[in-house]
Amino acid sequence: GAVVSQHPSWVICKSGTSVKIECRSLDFQATTMFWYRQFPKQSLMLMATSNEGSKATYEQGVEKDKFLINHASLTLSTLTVTSAHPEDSSFYICSAKQGGSYNEQFFGPGTRLTVL
């Protein structure tokens, strides 16, 4: 149980284009999903918290107009990187909270984004 999928697993795009990444909870309903970014040799950094049916909460320094998050259902959240630039190249990974205590999160496998 508690499986989270993420698509695509990797994507290469041209500078200026937009890229959408999907995060799905396959066998549970997730009221809250999280989006993280990881740069080489650094820790997972939370970008935003996404609650179903409401606006995402972004961490300090994360541009909400650049990283659009939509959590339209209890099993799907999407992250759209708008007008991507080479500095947005990174590893993006989502997680979903099943409910209950201690903020236990279940992760997708991540998406490697390369912007040329």
Add this chain to the structure above:
Amino acid sequence: ILNVEQSPQSLHVQEGDSTNFTCSFPSSNFYALHWYRWETAKSPEALFVMTLNGDEKKKGRISATLNTKEGYSYLYIKGSQPEDSATYLCAFNTGTASKLTFGTGTRLQVTL
């Protein structure tokens, strides 16, 4: 800013060796400490959620201890196997609605 540190950064052991690594976190406002195992090209897998000072949890050959007063947790692997090769992450949170703050991980490689 919460600082979670893990050591060592990487570790290379032989099959059958036992090993351990450390996660250090702020000792104030503790709520829970999470351990994950992350194999290449897979999703991070939750190993343990540690909540009480003195807690010790075990899953097969892997166990973890927690000291909230001094702000550290140890992860132990007994009789390492090649399939234990992965990055082990710890994450700290200060409340049920708080975010997880991750360390940079310990990368373990187990060779025959």
